[in-house]
Amino acid sequence: MENTILRIEHLTKTYGKTKKAVDDLSIEVCAGDIYGFIGQNGAGKTTTLRSVAGILPFDSGEIYIVGKSVRDEPVSCKAMTAYIPDNPDLYDYLTGIQYLNFIGDVFGVADSVRRERIEKYAQMFRMQGDLGSLIGAYSHGMKQKLAVTGALLHEPKLMLLDEPFVGLDPEAAFKLKQVFREMCDAGSAIFFPTHVLDVAEKLCNKIAIIKGGKLIAHGDIAAVRGDESLENVFMEVLENREK
Amino acid sequence: MKSKWLLLTKIQLLGLFGINKVRKTDDPSVKRKAAGGLAVFALVGLLLIFYIVLIAVEFCRQGIGALLPAASIAITSLITLLFTLLQGCSALFAMKDYDLVMSLPVTKREVLASRLLCAYVSNLVFAAGVTLPCLVVLFVFEGFSFPVLAVTLAGMIFAPILPMAVSITISALLTALTARFKYKNILQSVLGIAAFVGIMIASFSVSFNANAEQGIDMNAMYALFVENIYPPALLIQMTLSGQVWPIFAFIGGSALIGAGFILLLSVCYEKVHDALTAKGARSAYHSKDVRSTSAFSALIRKEFARLFSCPAYLLNGLSGTLLLLIAGVALCFVDARPVLEALPSSLADNLVYMGLGIALFCIGTGCPSASALSLESSHRDQLFVLPVSARLILLAKAFPTFLINAVAGIPVAAVFCWKVNAPVLGWILLPVSILFISSFIAVFGIFLNLKFPKYDWTTETQAIKQSIPVMIAVFGSMALGFAVVFGAAYLGVWILAAVDAVCLALSAAFFFYFKNVRLYIS
Structure with a gap:
């Protein structure tokens, strides 16, 4: 499909000899989608995310980002992607601005554009006064804001975010949701695993539920949810699966 | 119940040598890499022993084999001093697991003792790699002697303590001196380099003097390391010459220094750690800081x-x-x-x-x-x-x-x-x-x-x-x-x-x- 940003086809990943973390998973994320990926601890969400980010090899299946294979063209895929892990352990020995410059250089963001975007997001997240400090001095929330700013610097087509709202203050979380919506309106897509069903329910237009590495429900949130709350659906789906 | 400091030491040693990872993994590639690593360590050890044996044989050929125990202990002590200095304070402080360990019901002394013991074990392995081959060569050339074996082993076991204490104290002092500076890492590095260069220049100057006056022989090497750079090793030599008290002075002195060092550091352990890990205050960026490169x-x-x-x-x-x-x-x-x-x-x-x-x-x-x-x-x-x-x-x-x-x-x-x-x-x-x-x-x-x-x-x-x-x-x-x-x-x-x-x-x-x-x- 033309507007497909991320296509995961029959992804399988095994740790060690037997532990299947992800089992024959297929998902499609289109331009404009905010796609929530829901599951219990150890369900395979982060493994999937890392495989999509190109930092974890997988056993079989294929992952395409805007039609390019993560396996065959990793650098092109990474250039269109931004990945923020659940606990962004940024380089403590760099200052915030050095980090952003580093990310800007590697993604080839021009000087003027970079300056404008840094200014915009630093203001939005109220961190102009801290960008000259070492990252080691930042709180968890500050690191998260810096990671998000770095991720937005090159306007990625696909954002991969692992629990993006953890550690953010309510204002920053609100503004980040706004940024996500603006990005999706402009044709990008967001794919994020979360445990917080409330966030998924309010923010996402599509969701997938994963258990034991297998996809057990997916699609438009309205279709998956029906008349019930997402929490109820999630519990029901898990229980039915166990039976 | 095991002592807590022993438990802490065990946990650190399991991580240090990756023993636990190899024991518990079912991933064959991890085991293969561990086997490769072990082979490399063995090779490195053999290489080191080979060179030590060559030097020891030369000592014996020149008729001064009796000086080998003191010389080997002096050399390992000097290398321990330099290597520990190169580690800076990281041998004891600023470890990733600091918060976890300090939140446990253990005393600072126990934490310090366990960390010091881990660093000590590494240095002892090196000391054994130098001293034991020297002993074997000495016994081959001059016959086995139980007193020589006992004194040298006792010296070897206690030898790393003093240089470790000296090096870590220098590093901790450098940290304390530089803690308040903005570019403290660079300052610490520069001062550390200065200390390293100072020791090296001292060694070189003594070395050149020794060469000029005594020629390039093993006596000069002995004079360089034992008499000029690491005099405590003379106590080993004195014991081997017939006096009894020097070995007890060496062991007692080392043990006292080790215990005193732990006691002293336990008083300021958290302060040194804070100084090492504290980061600069808030500061804004300037638009000139934004510039691109490849x-x-x-x-x-x-x-x-x-x-x-x-x-x-x-x-x-x-x-x-x-x-x-x-x-x-x-x-x-x-x-x-x-x-x-x-x-x-x-x-x-x-x-x-x-x-x-x-x-x-x-x-x-x-x-x-x-x-x-x-x-x-x-x-x-x-x-x-x-x-x-x-x-x-x-x-x-x-x-x-x-x-x-x-x-x-x-x-x-x-x-x-x-x-x-x-x-x-x-x-x-x-x-x-x-x-x-x-x-x-x-x-x-x-x-x-x-x-x-x-x-x-x-x-x-x-x-x-x-x-x-x-x-x-x-x-x-x-x-x-x-x-x-x-x-x-x-x-x-x-x-x-x-x-x-x-x-x-x-x-x-x-x-x-x-x-x-x-x-x-x-």
């Missing part, structure tokens, strides 16, 4: 920032280069003519080419690229998701090693050529060879680190000093250095040509190999 340049800048962020990394990374520079500066003040005249003409002609072996020995001693990847640890996912090829990342990681060694090595090569009256060919080939070996060691280091990464360190020292790639790079370069010195003595310029060709071919091979590498977090 991806490769950005990666290289990041590597230099990493190098200067950690005093232990900088000190270890620069130790070989500093050694080379000190040798170069010392050469400027030495009259080489008597040595050149005393040497057979064939050897004097080849002296310039033997210089490459010395350079190789020094350059390999500090190889930051061999730990550059390991140091990424939990940051590595940030690096691996960047839209650049793995080759670019790896080359950027190798670049500081190449640049530092090339920039330091070429002027030293020029000084060496000047001092040994090198022919034109020597003036051209030696600097070129320095470039080639700097390039080879840089890419070889990162290749080794790629094959044997150590991401699960709790203190940077584990990656910088105790990891497999660093061991191979350091001891491999030493062995190659010696080989080139001996080879050049007989083959002259041909050995340079051979080394250049091999370095160039291997550098090119690694360059092409990196093209197909994929960097994954596991």
